Amino acid sequence: MRFTLNGTFRRIDAHPLKRLLDVLREDCALTGTKEGCGEGECGACTVLVDGAPVNSCLVPIAQINGARVTTIEGLRGRHPLQHAFVEHGGAQCGICTPGMILAAVALGKKPTLDQMKVGLAGNLCRCTGYSAIYRSIDAVTSTARRNRGDRKDREARSGSRTKKPRTRAGVTR
Amino acid sequence: MIGSLSHRTLLQPRSLTDALKMLRDEGPLVPLAGCTDLYVSLNFGTLKGTRFLNLWGLAGLKDISVRGDVLSIGALATHTDLIRSPLVQKRIPMLAAAAREVGGVQIQNRGTLGGNVANASPAGDTLPVLAAADAVVVLRSAAETRRVPFTTFYTGYRQSVRRLDELIVGFEIPAIHGRQWFRKVGTRAAQAISKVVIAGVAPAGRAGSVRVALGSVAPTVVRATRTEAALAGGATIGDAQRTLLEEIAPIDDIRSTSEYRRRVAANLLARFWADAHRK
Numbered sequence: 001m002r003f004t005l006n007g008t009f010r011r012i013d014a015h016p017l018k019r020l021l022d023v024l025r026e027d028c029a030l031t032g033t034k035e036g037c038g039e040g041e042c043g044a045c046t047v048l049v050d051g052a053p054v055n056s057c058l059v060p061i062a063q064i065n066g067a068r069v070t071t072i073e074g075l076r077g078r079h080p081l082q083h084a085f086v087e088h089g090g091a092q093c094g095i096c097t098p099g100m101i102l103a104a105v106a107l108g109k110k111p112t113l114d115q116m117k118v119g120l121a122g123n124l125c126r127c128t129g130y131s132a133i134y135r136s137i138d139a140v141t142s143t144a145r146r147n148r149g150d151r152k153d154r155e156a157r158s159g160s161r162t163k164k165p166r167t168r169a170g171v172t173r
Numbered sequence: 174m175i176g177s178l179s180h181r182t183l184l185q186p187r188s189l190t191d192a193l194k195m196l197r198d199e200g201p202l203v204p205l206a207g208c209t210d211l212y213v214s215l216n217f218g219t220l221k222g223t224r225f226l227n228l229w230g231l232a233g234l235k236d237i238s239v240r241g242d243v244l245s246i247g248a249l250a251t252h253t254d255l256i257r258s259p260l261v262q263k264r265i266p267m268l269a270a271a272a273r274e275v276g277g278v279q280i281q282n283r284g285t286l287g288g289n290v291a292n293a294s295p296a297g298d299t300l301p302v303l304a305a306a307d308a309v310v311v312l313r314s315a316a317e318t319r320r321v322p323f324t325t326f327y328t329g330y331r332q333s334v335r336r337l338d339e340l341i342v343g344f345e346i347p348a349i350h351g352r353q354w355f356r357k358v359g360t361r362a363a364q365a366i367s368k369v370v371i372a373g374v375a376p377a378g379r380a381g382s383v384r385v386a387l388g389s390v391a392p393t394v395v396r397a398t399r400t401e402a403a404l405a406g407g408a409t410i411g412d413a414q415r416t417l418l419e420e421i422a423p424i425d426d427i428r429s430t431s432e433y434r435r436r437v438a439a440n441l442l443a444r445f446w447a448d449a450h451r452k
Binding site for chain 2: 015016017018019038039040041043046049052053054055057058059060062063065103106118119120121122123124
């Protein structure tokens with residue numbers, strides 16, 4: 001089986017019916033993708049296939065042949081959403097977080113609250129009550145807006161916190 | 174993974190012709206499309222088949238097109254394809270509405286219309302739509318193509334007229350006149366399997382006829398023809414509701430009770446009819 005994993009060409013010798021989730025965790029040693037329910041309800045195993053979110057627990061590796069797969073490791077810890085989830089409490093226990101962030105990446109640049117709710121309906125979180133997740137996603141858009149415009153506003157906001165925002169200036173999704 | 178793979182094999186056809194020959198010569202095979210139902214069974218160790226046929230790469234079965242007055246939807250069109258298709262939105266918006274309520278985005282991106290029909294769950298969200306739309310199921314084998322009215326496709330609980338050497342290759346949907354209506358009642362808006370699901374068409378002016386179909390209220394999807402006749406004949410909504418309750422046979426299960434389903438089905442019929450007469 002051949003596919004592109006986080007920008008790198010991979011060739012995997014596995015049973016064609018093996019789940020993408022297991023190939024990622026066992027054959028590729030990328031354990032950022034979590035198994036939750038194993039029935040497509042919880043979204044913890046979400047990865048992007050050709051840019052679209054899918055439940056990797058329900059995808060046989062044979063159906064990934066030639067595709068582009070992005071896992072949480074593919075964001076390399078540098079995606080603005082990853083920083084925003086840390087800063088705004090979007091991540092608590094962390095099991096849903098990799099899948100949640102990848103589903104959020106697929107929302108595009110300026111999702112409305114409604115679009116967030118629809119786009120993340122397939123990702124369950126038992127810690128945050130979702131509000132902190134929506135705030136985290138919204139913060140990326142607002143940070144980008146602030147970085148483009150009012151610097152003083154940004155400084156004023158960051159001064160009121162113990163930590164400075166770690167989102168890099170000028171980075172948008 | 175709970176279900177073992179060592180005794181299972183996957184056949185990988187390069188074309189539809191190839192796939193149909195494999196079904197004829199190397200069957201019985203379980204066709205695999207988006208796997209959003211079959212892999213749940215595999216993960217729970219309850220999937221019975223050992224030999225599978227991978228349909229996912231057969232791109233020709235994803236087409237959505239109009240020929241004459243008929244909308245053709247390939248069996249491998251995903252729910253996301255249905256939601257985004259301008260042809261589906263224009264000609265059968267109740268199908269786009271149903272597709273939007275299937276699972277979450279992840280399921281919509283993989284699950285297919287053909288798979289929803291082949292899985293044959295009485296709770297399938299797209300099934301009442303296809304029943305109310307007078308859709309035709311296109312079945313292909315190596316030998317022939319058959320066209321079966323959707324309302325005669327199922328023969329019992331999870332049973333259909335599809336032979337083991339046949340594939341569902343698509344659906345043909347004639348032009349629908351009148352106002353389309355779809356509602357799903359479940360535990361929450363997304364990710365829930367329906368307690369009751371209903372699709373309806375109401376005549377607009379002189380165009381069209383009354384059509385009502387429901388899921389999750391019987392062993393198969395129900396086209397409520399006697400209820401349709403009652404509404405078309407000017408019966409009161411109360412009489413139409415009583416007729417509907419004679420046409421459905423819901424059960425108690427993990428998701429709901431028979432009593433609740435009967436009440437909700439009757440309420441949905443009243444809502445459908447009220448909305449149909451709203452200007």
